[in-house]
Amino acid sequence: MAAAHLPRPDAGHDALRDHARSARVSEVLDRPRAVAAPSALAGVAEILTEDALAFVADLHGRFDARRRALLAARTERQTRFDAGELPDFRADTAHIRDSEWTIGAIPADLQDRRVEITGPTNAKMIINALNSGARVFMADFEDATSPVWDELVRGQVNLRAYWRGELGFTDPASGKAYAVGKTPAVLMVRPRGWHLDERHVTVDGAPVSGGLFDFALYAFHNAKVALAKGSGPYFYLPKLESMEEAALWSDVFATAEEWLGLARGTIKATVLIETLPAAFEMDEILYALRDNIVGLNCGRWDYIFSYIKRLGRSPDRLTPDRACMTMDKAFLAAYSLRLIDTCHRRGAFAMGGMSAFIPVKGDEAANRAAMDKVRADKLREVTNGHDGTWVAHPALVPIALEAFEQMEGPNQLTRRPDHVPGRDAMLALHDGPRTEAGARENIRVGVQYIAAWLSGKGAVPLYNLMEDAATAEICRTQLWQWLKYEAPLDDGRDFTHDLFEDWLADELGKLEDILNLRPAARLLHELVTAKELEEFLTLPAYEMLY
Ligand SMILES: CC(=O)SCCNC(=O)CCNC(=O)[C@H](O)C(C)(C)COP(=O)(O)OP(=O)(O)OC[C@H]1O[C@@H](n2cnc3c(N)ncnc32)[C@H](O)[C@@H]1OP(=O)(O)O
Numbered sequence: 001m002a003a004a005h006l007p008r009p010d011a012g013h014d015a016l017r018d019h020a021r022s023a024r025v026s027e028v029l030d031r032p033r034a035v036a037a038p039s040a041l042a043g044v045a046e047i048l049t050e051d052a053l054a055f056v057a058d059l060h061g062r063f064d065a066r067r068r069a070l071l072a073a074r075t076e077r078q079t080r081f082d083a084g085e086l087p088d089f090r091a092d093t094a095h096i097r098d099s100e101w102t103i104g105a106i107p108a109d110l111q112d113r114r115v116e117i118t119g120p121t122n123a124k125m126i127i128n129a130l131n132s133g134a135r136v137f138m139a140d141f142e143d144a145t146s147p148v149w150d151e152l153v154r155g156q157v158n159l160r161a162y163w164r165g166e167l168g169f170t171d172p173a174s175g176k177a178y179a180v181g182k183t184p185a186v187l188m189v190r191p192r193g194w195h196l197d198e199r200h201v202t203v204d205g206a207p208v209s210g211g212l213f214d215f216a217l218y219a220f221h222n223a224k225v226a227l228a229k230g231s232g233p234y235f236y237l238p239k240l241e242s243m244e245e246a247a248l249w250s251d252v253f254a255t256a257e258e259w260l261g262l263a264r265g266t267i268k269a270t271v272l273i274e275t276l277p278a279a280f281e282m283d284e285i286l287y288a289l290r291d292n293i294v295g296l297n298c299g300r301w302d303y304i305f306s307y308i309k310r311l312g313r314s315p316d317r318l319t320p321d322r323a324c325m326t327m328d329k330a331f332l333a334a335y336s337l338r339l340i341d342t343c344h345r346r347g348a349f350a351m352g353g354m355s356a357f358i359p360v361k362g363d364e365a366a367n368r369a370a371m372d373k374v375r376a377d378k379l380r381e382v383t384n385g386h387d388g389t390w391v392a393h394p395a396l397v398p399i400a401l402e403a404f405e406q407m408e409g410p411n412q413l414t415r416r417p418d419h420v421p422g423r424d425a426m427l428a429l430h431d432g433p434r435t436e437a438g439a440r441e442n443i444r445v446g447v448q449y450i451a452a453w454l455s456g457k458g459a460v461p462l463y464n465l466m467e468d469a470a471t472a473e474i475c476r477t478q479l480w481q482w483l484k485y486e487a488p489l490d491d492g493r494d495f496t497h498d499l500f501e502d503w504l505a506d507e508l509g510k511l512e513d514i515l516n517l518r519p520a521a522r523l524l525h526e527l528v529t530a531k532e533l534e535e536f537l538t539l540p541a542y543e544m545l546y
């Protein structure tokens with residue numbers, strides 16, 4: 001059955017889901033093949049194999065129309081938010097929230113997730129992360145990755161090599177050799193979100209989903225080897241907005257398990273709750289993925305971005321400086337407590353998130369202050385009831401571990417918060433000023449991050465903070481929002497077009513002329529001054545990527 005025979009994207013979720021369920025795995029032989037762009041990388045022949053690409057094509061044929069329909073549903077929901085509707089718990093799914101059920105079994109090697117390190121998929125960082133002492137390493141094709149074709153393939157080559165005991169790296173500059181140690185972290189992989197295409201792989205001329213491509217290749221090559229080594233095919237799922245989007249992953253997993261000859265429920269996933277709409281569907285997301293899910297995670301940076309994106313077209317939602325939006329207050333505090341309660345009620349892990357502070361080089365006092373901030377963040381998480389947390393850098397593993405060793409066991413699944421915040425608290429905005437310094441920081445970080453992304457780097461240290469796609473999205477959406485409403489600043493001025501132009505020119509003048517700085521500045525300018533808020537900065541940026 002060719003992709004062209006699938007129901008139309010606007011056919012409705014039920015028709016699309018029924019079609020996907022009725023399509024049999026054996027039909028794949030009649031389907032079009034996925035065509036991948038060439039890559040000269042060593043190891044590519046083991047990754048872009050005919051069978052692996054047939055698997056990608058099959059997933060594309062079954063699920064891409066549904067993915068596109070769900071993306072259209074996000075746009076439709078946004079028009080309702082723009083008209084003044086606020087997110088709320090769904091009436092049609094009350095039975096899921098109100099009834100008693102729990103998720104499926106959690107594998108032994110996922111029972112202790114006290115500290116999880118994240119990072120890009122280059123060989124050195126994979127090895128350093130696996131050896132870092134963290135319980136889990138999440139290899140990231142999302143926020144920390146710029147989807148340059150060769151780098152994506154290289155990431156898959158590296159992950160495949162890891163499972164076969166063949167991953168090594170020698171730094172050409174220092175000559176230092178890197179090898180995976182005897183007790184590596186458990187490996188999880190985060191595929192891209194539903195919004196991103198992978199234009200280097202097409203079926204009938206249409207690009208496949210980036211997320212399906214990342215998932216499919218990793219699962220195809222490694223699921224069985226990981227299981228044979230006592231682990232499994234484990235994933236983090238980013239940027240979901242609804243139960244239906246979770247159900248799409250559930251159906252993808254069921255199909256993949258059938259393809260790969262795995263028992264139903266072998267694939268295990270943790271879902272990031274990092275969009276405002278998803279926070280109102282946490283029970284529903286756990287339920288939709290109940291055969292495969294093991295937990296939820298507070299993806300705080302995308303969550304702030306989503307709050308601005310979904311509600312920020314309203315003048316009464318003007319956000320304060322990015323630095324004021326902390327996890328201990330307002331909508332962020334509320335959603336993290338609700339996530340803990342929801343997860344523990346359903347037997348799922350409630351993972352904390354990423355503090356953006358990283359070690360400060362060459363300034364002991366500043367470094368101590370940054371480490372203290374990380375410690376305080378992790379102590380808040382463990383005290384509230386999280387079962388584990390994320391760190392961005394190996395030096396932060398001991399700090400987070402020390403905080404999470406306060407738990408009585410390897411997790412605290414039986415704990416429930418004393419108070420579960422409701423809808424109003426989940427929508428409450430932080431207090432705080434909007435300052436010139438905050439606007440200038442957004443400009444500086446936004447431009448330099450986009451320049452790095454266009455140059456192939458998805459995570460960078462800037463001004464002693466970890467910056468990635470999610471943190472940069474906050475910068476540019478906040479500037480857009482402030483400009484749209486000419487937001488009042490704390491010094492009495494309004495954030496006008498002229499001020500933005502002046503500060504952009506001034507900040508650019510001060511920056512070192514790094515690769516892609518000018519195109520990045522042009523893109524940031526376009527995004528900030530656009531009449532309509534662009535859904536993701538990575539969508540126009542991807543058009544500029546080689
Ligand atoms: C919002 C979210 O989605 S958060 C999740 C996505 N973001 C991320 O995963 C970011 C992960 N972190 C990073 O990429 C990096 O730590 C950065 C870019 C912030 C800083 O990187 P660097 O400037 O290279 O850090 P630094 O120079 O201090 O690194 C020291 C050593 O630690 C290693 N290291 C740093 N971060 C990591 C990491 N996350 N995983 C593995 N190794 C790491 C470096 O490779 C380096 O190794 P070496 O001594 O063998 O050369």
Ligand SMILES: O=CC(=O)O
Pocket residue numbers: 143272274298299300301302303353354470
């Ligand atoms: O993915 C994590 C986030 O904070 O965003």
Ligand SMILES: [Mg+2]
Pocket residue numbers: 143238239272274299301302470
């Ligand atoms: Mg994120």
